[in-house]
Amino acid sequence: MTDQPASQLILTAARHLAKHKLDFSRAELIDEVQRRDPTRHPQSLGPVIQGMTRYTTGGPPSPCGTPLIRVGRGRYTIADSSQSTFVLTQPISAMSTRISPGSAGFECPFGSWAGIAG
The missing domain is CATH 1.10.10 (Arc Repressor Mutant, subunit A)
Structure with a gap:
């Protein structure tokens, strides 16, 4: 204690x-x-x-x-x-509207962005 x-x-x-x-x-x-x-x-x-x-x-x-x-x-x-x-400087929700699937060299850890990113 x-x-x-x-x-x-x-x-x-x-x-x-x-x-x-x-x-x-x-x-x-x-x-x-x-x-x-x-x-x-x-x-x-x-x-x-x-x-x-x-x-x-x-x-x-x-x-x-x-x-x-x-x-x-x-x-x-x-x-x-x-x-x-790792330091995140803004909320994930703000980032997700600016990053499109596959942009900036990001690869989907699940094999495909289909149905994951909007």
Whole structure:
């Protein structure tokens, strides 16, 4: 058990995960927080994660700002470039309207953009 606020535990856990992978799931983030403090419940961490995530609404304002960036459904990275190599500078929804399938050398990881990009 730790006296750290949930936001600080989440930030520490996110930095740890970002050292080992480009992005991580919400479940992985919660698991890492619980590894550090088993008394923390997912139901109480969820709103704090939401409040720490850029371009989202809801959740309590975080004293450490919005260091998390949602990069896909249930997938996050950290905005602290000293801890991670990926930094998203605008919401994915804004990017998707400017990038057409196959443009700028982006290849679809599913083999085809048909039915995926609008």
